[in-house]
Amino acid sequence: MSNQLYDLAEQLEKAIRACHDFQQLKQAYEAVRQDEMAYRLFTNFRDAQMRMHEKQLTGAEIFPEEVEHAQKAMILAQQNEKLSQLMALEQRMSMLLADIQRIAMKPLEELYRSFMETE
Numbered sequence: 391m392s393n394q395l396y397d398l399a400e401q402l403e404k405a406i407r408a409c410h411d412f413q414q415l416k417q418a419y420e421a422v423r424q425d426e427m428a429y430r431l432f433t434n435f436r437d438a439q440m441r442m443h444e445k446q447l448t449g450a451e452i453f454p455e456e457v458e459h460a461q462k463a464m465i466l467a468q469q470n471e472k473l474s475q476l477m478a479l480e481q482r483m484s485m486l487l488a489d490i491q492r493i494a495m496k497p498l499e500e501l502y503r504s505f506m507e508t509e
Contacts, residue, residue, distance in 0.1 A: 402490070415483050418476040428472040435460075435467040 406412055422428045438460040445452050467473045 406487075409486075411479070411483050411486060415476075415479045418472070418479050422472050422476055425472055428470050431463075431467050431470050432473055432476070435463040435473075438463040 422432050438456075442452060442456065442460050444450075445456075468477065
């Protein structure tokens with residue numbers, strides 16, 4: 391039975407790669423890569439996000455100037471049309487994957503809920 395689940399997961403991967411939202415996201419990434427200014431803004435924004443995320447995970451202190459730098463990088467990225475479109479498409483794809491995860495987790499959630507109700 392678990393092999394069947396892996397087969398279904400691989401089918402899901404192929405379906406995600408083929409879906410319109412993913413294809414649009416790939417095109418948006420390529421458009422950013424081809425635009426030197428957009429790519430520079432993107433890498434600056436991504437690097438600032440990654441530094442902040444790493445500090446959050448490790449519990450390291452985040453200094454106000456780091457927050458300010460990350461906010462400025464985000465504002466500049468949002469003002470770029472290609473990056474703004476990329477972020478919107480990433481958000482749409484993220485929501486789709488969250489919905490898929492919610493559906494996949496439903497059997498476990500129902501099991502846990504039924505277990506808690508028997509107490």
